[in-house]
Amino acid sequence: MKKYQLGEFEEIVLLTVGVLYGEAYGVAIKEEIAKRQNRKVSVGALQSALRRMESKGFLNSEFGESTKMRGGKRKRYFKITALGKKALDYNMQSRVELWNQIPDVAFEFKLC
Amino acid sequence: MLKRLGERLFTFYCHPDFQEDIKGDLEEYYVLNLEEKGEKYANRKYLIDTFLLFRFSLLRENWIGQNLINYAMVKNNLKVAYRNMMRHKFYAFMNLGGLTVSIAACLLIAIFVKDELSYDTHFENSERIFRVQSYLEFGNNEFDLATTAVPMAAAIKESFPEVEESARINGNRTNLITVRNKFFRQEGITYVDNSFFNIFSFPLIQGNREHLLDEPNTVVISETTARKLFEDTDVVGQIIRLEDGTNLKVTGVMYDIPTNTHFDFNMAITMIDLPRAKSNSWTSNPFATYILLNREESEDAVIDKFPYLIENYLAKQITERTGLTWEESVAAGDYTEYSLMALTDIHLLGHKQWEFQVNGSVQRVYMFGSIGFFILLIACINFMNMTTARASVRAKEIGVRKVLGSRRKQLINQFLTEATLNSFIAIVLGTLLASAILPNFNAFTGKSIVNPFFGAGGLWPYLVLGGFLIGVLAGIYPALVLSAYRPLKVLKGETMQSKNTFRMRDVLVMIQFTTSIALIIASITVYRQLNYLQNKELGFDKDQLLVVNNTHLLGDKINVFKNELLNNSMVENVSVTGYLPASDIFSDTPMLKGDATSTDESVSVQYWFVDHDYANTLGLTVDQGRFFDPAFATDSMAVILNETAIEELGYSGNPIGQKIKSNRAISDDSAPIYTIVGVMKDFHFQSMQTEILPHVLFLGKSDFSISVRYKAGSTKDIITLAEESWNNLSAGVPFEFDFLDSMFARSFENENRIKTIFTIFAALAIAVACIGLFGLAAYVTEQRKKEIGIRKVLGASIFNLLNLLFSNFTKLVLISALVAIPIAFYFMQDWLTDFAYSISLSPVIFIVGSLGTLLIAWLTVGYQSLRAARRNPIDNLRYE
Structure with a gap:
């Protein structure tokens, strides 16, 4: 299903947005990914993934408050949409399905 | 600067809907980085992030549409440019060659200039550190000194709330020192206040910054010195013995002082028990004094308050000593003024007396900067000329393109792309060339610049920018000319050049x-x-003159050494004195005519102590009278003057037998009065760049070195001879020698x-x-x-x-x-x-x-x- 296609990085970003429910804006997402996945994310990669998913309809966003630390600029909070949820479900399901299809023999490493 | 550049760049390409929050995010990262890793890193990171944010999904909408078309066009332009270069390899080679060489030259000049401008900027708070300087006038003499009075540091800190810390530094000598009974010749020995290391953040390898020099007889040494003396850097607590027998305890080891600073010491000894550091005299100015201000802007406040210092300290002392009030003494021609110089300015603007080293000059920076600019300009003109000159080759292409519907703008784009391609290739090659030459360049300029182009903090963003700039500069004129051709005329084959x-x-x-x-x-x-x-014409003979150093360590045996040398037939003359030309000695004192009754007409003279054989050994010419002679017992009160001194004192007629005396003689009858017994021809006893100053020779003991005049052609033998004789007498002090002509060459x-x-x-x-x-x-x-x-x-x-x-x-x-x-x-x-x-x-x-x-x-x-x-x-x- 092309409609629900998610890249690996996109999936992680989408999930992290879910984890940070209500607090998911650029800096927080980046830090969360760094913390949980132990993975350095460039601002460019993150932001482009967010906008891409927003235009696909997996995310929506609204402006939040501004702080002095941000030079008076507002934060943009992201939220998963129903479609985003579906995409996640679809992705997980397809993985699980594939996982279940693997014959037990494939994991028999003794002979190798 | 980098941050602002990044911000602009981002605003330029990013979709307006996304700008606010992403900029906010960037700002937040910036603040975080600023706290954690410092300003430089944060700025750089900001710029790099804005580069990385250049993503398709974040671009402005109209950009996305246009870019697709442009992309094809740019690709095509590049292809055409490449084919053109391949077809006319000779021209391409000349264009690129010229541009590459000049860019390499420009880059070397740029890093040279950058290094000159970076002096003393690496200290924490360097923008708040200032040097106190003094300017004096007495009689007709002016002194513009990099130094100031001994008690200045304490007084200024006490009197001015703007001054957070003050410290003095004095002396830079080369002496023999002993470590574990081994002799070392140590350069750059200096004395500093304990507070010196509070002002200047020299990084330490060993030692506690809070307690470096707060005890008597302590010393901080540099890494190289530590390795030389102890073959180790873990040497806190070790002992270094000075020539006079003082034992110093090492309390700290600092990293070697970088070359881009105006300091050049290797050993900093505490001033706590230095007698001359306790002087309370405001009238002599031997110590360099640095102050740390609370804010950069306090500079003016401190300058405004200098009259207060003069009034409360200097003026009082003058009144005590001479009975004159400050105003009276100013009216009599004795004048003092203090000033500040920012630490970071010292290297380029500090050209006063008593600087630690010969500083660079702004003039030179401008000179090299403009040469760099002109080399680049010439290369750009080459490019313009060759492109327009070869226009006829491209004329048909332009005509066809126009007929097929190219607009002028597109043609301009095409030629600009070609120029930019050229300039980028040249920049890449030029950078590689410059990197390859850099080690030689370093060896040659005596600097130690690390390759500044690559790596995280490198200059490459500027190079990229420079590539575009050169491309546009060199390409815009040909582009305008070539794109203006009329297709009809061109295709008919008419001359297309107006x-x-x-x-x-x-x-x-x-x-x-x-x-x-x-x-x-x-x-x-x-x-x-x-x-x-x-x-x-130097006025003395610099060839065949051997100088043996450290002779004062021979003590009484110095005469034995001298006689042993004289006994050899190779040796013509030997003179015992530390005062030699080209050795940067500056010792001046005001002197008066013998019958003067006030100090108004004092003349500042250089005074040197020499022995009887000095004139013969150095080959000086005595014009009138005679040189010091052992036959005259009265010569201890005799002086020899140079022509300039005679002239300035106004003894032009018959100077022999006239008297001179020091300023002290005005008020003190016991002060000596000297008789002029000879006039020597002016000789260049200082740098060739300065005018020959009034110069007075006294007969006196100065046993820091021995000069040996030897016969031509026996250079090797004379060294062997002197060394053997030295080793018999010196009790382990190493033999050190130099030649006057090489000392002289070094000064150039x-x-x-x-x-x-x-x-x-x-x-x-x-x-x-x-x-x-x-x-x-x-x-x-x-x-x-x-x-x-x-x-x-x-x-x-x-x-x-x-x-x-x-x-x-x-x-x-x-x-x-x-x-x-x-x-x-x-x-x-x-x-x-x-x-x-x-x-x-x-x-x-x-x-x-x-x-x-x-x-x-x-x-x-x-x-x-x-x-x-x-x-x-x-x-x-x-x-x-």
Whole structure:
């Protein structure tokens, strides 16, 4: 299903947005990914993934408050949409399905 | 700066809907980075992030649409540019070669300039550190000192709330020191206040910054010194013994002082028990004093309050000593003024007496900066000229493109792309070239610059920017000219160059040659001036003079040593004195005529202590009277003056037998009065750049070194002889020697370096200009191939033909010379005024410079022209 296609990085970003429910804006997402996945994310990669998913309809966003630390600029909070949820479900399901299809023999490493 | 650049860039390309929050995010990262890793890192990271944010999904919408088309166009343009370069490899090679070499030269100059500007900026708070300086006048003497009075540091900190900390530093000597009974010659021994390390954040390897020099007899040494003395850096608590027997405890080891600072010490000894640091005299100014202000802006406040210091300290002391009030003493010609100099300015602007080292000069930075600029300009002009000159080759292409619907803008884009491609290739090659030359450049300039181009904090963002800039600068003119062609005319094969473009090309060639000629004249002048200084009559004989150092450590045996040397037939004369020319000694005192009753007419003289054999050993000429003679017991009260001193004191008539005395003699009857027994010819006892000052020789003990005048051709033997004799007497103190002529040559090292650098870059500028001329000549000759053929058939001689081809270039060079000569004259005249002794700018220099350039131009054009003129006309005229 092309409609629900998610890249690996996109999936992680989408999930992290879910984890940070209500607090998911650029800096927080980046830090969360760094913390949980132990993975350095460039601002460019993150932001482009967010906008891409927003235009696909997996995310929506609204402006939040501004702080002095941000030079008076507002934060943009992201939220998963129903479609985003579906995409996640679809992705997980397809993985699980594939996982279940693997014959037990494939994991028999003794002979190798 | 980088941050703002990044912000602009981002605003430029990012979709407006996304800008606010992403910028906010960036700001937040910036603040985080600023706290964690410092400003530099944060700024850089910000810029890099904005580069990385350049993503398709974040771009402005109209960009996305347009970009797709442009992408194809850019790709096509690049392809066409590449094919063009491949088809005309010779021109491509010349274009790129010239540009590459000049970019490499520019980059080297840029890092040189950057290094000059980076002096002393690496200290924490360097922008809040200032040096206190003093300017004195007494009589007709002026002293502009980098130093100030001993009690200044304490007084200024106590009196001014703006001053957070103050520290003094004094002395920079080379002495023999002992560590574990081994002798070492140690350079850069200095005394500093405990607070010195609170002001200057020299990073430490070992030791506690809070307690470095707060006990008597403690010392902080540099890493290299530690390795030299102890072969280890973990040496806190170890003992170093000075010449006078003082034992110093090492309390800290600091990293070696970087080369881009005006300090140059290796051992910093505490001032706590230094007697001269306890002096309360405001009238002598021996200590360099640094202050740390609470804010950078407090500088003016401190300057405004200096009169308070003068009133409360200096003026009071003067009144105590002389009975005069401050106003009276100012009226009598004794005047003192204090000033501040920012730490970061010292390297380029500090040219006072008693600087720690010979500082750089702003003038030199400007000079090199402008040479760099001109080299680049010449290379850009090459590019413009060759592109427009070769326009006929491209004319058909342009015509066809236009007929097929290219708009002018697109053609301009195409040519700009070509130029930018060229400049990028040249930048890459130039950077590699500069990196390859850098080690040699470092060795040559005496700097230790690490490759600044690559890596995280490298200069590469500027290089990328520079690539675009050079591309646009060099490409815009050809692009405008070429894109303006009328397709109809071009395709019909009519001449497409209006008279105007010809003239423009001539102007550009003239700019190149004006620059080249000016640079040639400048380098000839610099060369001749420095040669003149080095070969100027010194007034003494610097050759065949061996100097043995550290002789004061021989104690009483110094005379034994002297006699042993004299016993050898190779030795002509031996003199015991530490006062030698070219050794940077500066010891001045005011002196008066014997009958003077006030200090108004005091003359500041340099006073040296020498022995009886001094004049013979150094080869000084005594004009009137005699030199010191053992036969006269009264010579201890005798003096020898140089001609300048005689003149300044006003003893021109018959100076022998006249008296002189020090200022002290006015109020103190017991002060000695000296008799002039001889007048010596002026000799250059200081740097050749300074005027010969009044100079007075006294008979006295100064046993820091022995000078040995020996017979020519026995240099090797004399060293062996002196060393053997020394080793018998010295009890383990190592033998150290030098030659007066090499000491003298060393004092010119800096100037010689500048001379060579200047010559190299000037030659480079000319070479690049010639590459352009060569290309242009090749093209013009090619264009006139048929004409030459026809003329030859009709009977023109080779000379006629060469004349035809040369005359235009000759005219251009001559006009350039007319423009260049006044410019060069003005600047070189200005440069020469800095020297006390300078050559006059003779017309020969200008004529040689201009004719030399003309000759080079002829040679460049000549090869092509001669080949064309000698070719069989059939080859030129035959079609198909």
